Structure formats: C-alpha cells, structure tokens
Amino acid sequence: MRHLRLLLALLLAPVLTGCFASEGPGGSGGGAGGAKAGSRLRVALAFPPAQNLSPYGDDATILSRLGVTEGLTALDANGAAAPALAASWRRESDRSWLFTLREATFQDGTDVTPSAVAASLTRAGQAKPAPAALSGVSLEAEADGRTGVRITTGSPDPVLPSRLSSPSLAVFAPKAYGATGRVDPVGTATGPFELTKVTGTTSATLDRFDDHWGGLARSSGVDVRFIADGTARTAALRTGQVDLAEAVPVAQAATLEGATRKETATTRTTSLLLNTQSGPFKNPGLRAAARRAVDTSALADGVHEGHADAGAGIYGPAVTWAESRRRPPVGRAKATAPDGRKLTLATYDNRPELPEVAQVLKQQLEKAGFEVELEVREYSRLESDALAGKFDAFVLARNTLVDTGDPVAVLASDYTCDGGYNLALLCDKDVDRAVARAERATDSAQRQVAVMAAEAEILGTDAVVPLVHQRLITGVGASVHGALLDPYERTLVGPGTRR
Known part of the structure; x- marks a missing residue:
C-alpha cells in the first residue's frame, strides 16, 4: 500500500502544486526526496477563526490556505476544475456526475472511501446556514463501487466540478462529525499538513502529514499566528518573527524590501x-x-x-x-x-x-x-x-x-x-x-x-x-520558496513551501 501511494505521489504531485505560481526557485512541487527533515514555517494570518474553524463558513479558507483541507477538485490557474481527491470525473446526465477517487488517506489513518466522501458532502449539503458554494443548489452523494462517488444535483449544474473545489466542501473523515453538528478539523482532513492544536483565536499548530497522497511536504510543519493588526503583522515579517505574512497593508508595503513584497492581482x-x-x-x-x-x-x-x-x-x-x-x-x-x-x-x-x-x-x-x-x-x-x-x-x-x-x-x-x-x-x-x-x-x-x-x-x-x-500584497521572507499566491486567495502554504 505504501509503495503504491509513493508511486502515485510521484506521478500526481504536479497536478495540484502546478496550479498557481509559486515564489522562489524551489518551485511548488512537494516530492518525497529529501523532504523528511524540513524546517517549520512560521505564518501570520490576518483573520482569526470566526466560527471555531467550521469548514462551512469563512474559516474554510483558513484551512485551505494552510494546506489542511482538500476537496474532490481544485482550481487551476485559469479557474478551471483540476483533480484533487478525485482523479477524474464524467457527466452522466444533466443532473448526475461520477467522480473517481484516487487512493488517499485521512489524517486519522483511515482510508478515503466513496462512502466517507459521500457522507462528508451530504453533511455539507445539510449544514445551516448552507455553505456559500451551495447557495441555491441541492445535491445528493452516494458511493458507487470501490472508487466512485455519484453526485446528483436537484437541477442541472454545469459547473459542479468547479463548485466542488470550494474550501467549504472539503472532505473530512467520519470521526470529524460530532452529534452537535460541529465539524472538528483537527487531525481529520486529507491535506499535506495536519492541524494538531488550536489556541483560541491566537495561534494554531500544524504538523506534516506523512501519508499524504501527494508525497511528503518540504516543511515539517507550520506554526500559525493570527495577527489582526496589519502593522504588527508586517513588523513580524520584517523582524524575522514569521516567514509569511498575508494581507500586508498598503501603508506598510514600503517598509518591506522589494524582494519580500509580492503583489498579486x-x-x-x-x-x-x-x-x-x-x-x-x-x-x-x-x-x-x-x-x-x-x-x-x-x-x-x-x-x-x-x-x-x-x-x-x-x-x-x-x-x-x-x-x-x-x-x-x-x-x-x-x-x-x-x-x-x-x-x-x-x-x-x-x-x-x-x-x-x-x-x-x-x-x-x-x-x-x-x-x-x-x-x-x-x-x-x-x-x-x-x-x-x-x-x-x-x-x-x-x-x-x-x-x-x-x-x-x-x-x-x-x-x-x-x-x-x-x-x-x-x-x-x-x-x-x-x-x-x-x-x-x-x-x-x-x-x-x-x-x-x-x-x-x-x-x-x-x-x-x-x-x-x-491587489493583494503578501510578505514573503527572503529564505522562503514555493509560497502559493493565487488570485482566488485559497492557497498560501503547499507541499513545496519551505525555508
């Protein structure tokens, strides 16, 4: 099983990590070679969790930007749907699509199965309020054999593969879902980094997920600080306390050296x-x-x-x-x-x-x-x-x-x-x-x-x-390679991000 996953990692890692431009000569390809001993990244985010890191609201983007969560699909640089947990898909009728899963593992060690994916998407469809990605849309998901997930929409939805790339439709292990309806993302997602600790609205700790289908990430983990004040966030980058700082204020942009100031449309x-x-x-x-x-x-x-x-x-x-x-x-x-x-x-x-x-x-x-x-x-x-x-x-x-x-x-x-x-x-x-x-x-x-x-x-x-x-200004430390800067603001840290 491990050897098969490693082979798949080498073949498939470029699919997602090539979706957006990365910063630095290291590129964004994760790869397994030499990755085991990577240093940890220090990241400053502007928005503390507003909903206890629920994947159904704005906090979903925090999880995707940190490489914690994945959906069936992702978006490529042109905004088209690209494979993620689903290796491929086809439209069966106006309202029905069949997605074929790649072999992958949840961060709790269980396999990503069609039934688990179907249950996860069903939970998202039942969430109140509904995730913005499902506004005006109803869907039903069911397992189809060992690798298939059939998704049927209430009305024809020609953009369903793109819709499923939404951070709010990330897939979680059955363990994530409690009796109260809350989804616990700690150790239950599928991304290259596993959320291990959340300290209220001040910080979070992520460790590399060693069994990610795309191979080992180049960094051993991510230490996140939520710094709402833009001046403090920029100062943390400038003084070397963090390696990446999102949403640098316009008024602070000039305080950063040109090489560390990245502007993205x-x-x-x-x-x-x-x-x-x-x-x-x-x-x-x-x-x-x-x-x-x-x-x-x-x-x-x-x-x-x-x-x-x-x-x-x-x-x-x-x-x-x-x-x-x-x-x-x-x-x-x-x-x-x-x-x-x-x-x-x-x-x-x-x-x-x-x-x-x-x-x-x-x-x-x-x-x-x-x-x-x-x-x-x-x-x-x-x-x-x-x-x-x-x-x-x-x-x-x-x-x-x-x-x-x-x-x-x-x-x-x-x-x-x-x-x-x-x-x-x-x-x-x-x-x-x-x-x-x-x-x-x-x-x-x-x-x-x-x-x-x-x-x-x-x-x-x-x-x-x-x-x-x-236009988004991101502070990227001089020693950082592979930061993922994209116009949709869904990614920041990926398998190839390192220092």
Missing part, C-alpha cells in the same frame, strides 16, 4: 453594502444618494495608493471577460435628498485599508447630507451583527470567485432572497430571476453574458456600491 472587490430591509437605506432613493456621494477614485488612488483599481462593478479587472460584457445598471431610482438622515456605517480592521476606506466614505456621505456613525471591530466580533442587519451600511472586501470559481456563486449567496451571505438583505424578484437564468446557462460564454445581466440588475437596486478592486 485578485478577484477581490471592496464594496459598500446598504441594508435594504431596515433603516434609511430601505428607501431606494436614499441608496441612490449614497451611491452618488461615493468617489471611488479617491479610494483607489488615495487610500490604496494605486494598489487597487476604481470600482467598475461586482467583478473587476482580474475577471478578464467581465468588462467586455458589462451592461448599464437596470432601473435605478432617483436620488433623494438625505436631509441629515442618520446611519451606522460598519467595517472590520483585519484588512487595515478598510477602516480608512470607511473613514473616507463617512466624509463623502456627510458631505452629501447624511449623518454617519462609524463602527469598526475585528471581523469575528462583527459578522453575526452584520448578517442580522444591525448596521445600515457595511464595507466588505469580498473575493468574488472564492466560493466556487464560478462567478454565479457570489451573486446567489450575496444578493438573492435565500442567499447565505446576503449582508445587504436584498430580496428582489427581478434579481432572483436574473441569477436563476445565469445558474441555468450551460455554455461558458452564455453563462458569462447571463452573469453580467444579473450584475446589471443587482447594481440597479443600489444595494451594493463597488468601491475598489484590490
């Missing part, structure tokens, strides 16, 4: 979301007034110091086909004079630019006639209130392709009546119909056209005001 858009269900922005005219008050160029050139592009829509320049297919917003209301209407504007400080963006927006809105109270917290202390609609306006940095790689997913989760991450609390029948049309489109070109038609409907409600399209 991302599909992340920072937007102003307006509460459409209560407060002043229940009025479409006041939403229009807020949108007219915003000067996006002041945010891109001023706050982001040129490390971002002015907001053009929900999708920015990194989504290369979006601009050519963009349509004017549909049915916008006339602006209503604010006349001193009071509102609460909230954001979080894990991404250091956001409080400054919010401060500039406060000034712009007040100039237009609103009275604005600004509230800034750490994200984990803010999310539940934002989802409950306790703020009138919210500044959010959102990766528009992070959930599935499919541009429809963010529309369904963030802007439809049943969306699981609908911070604007938007419920508009025209928007829901437009998103549903995009979900039904099977041809990629038709899907893109339908996506931009749905974007036009959403922007027409003024529930969201796109502010800037971000």
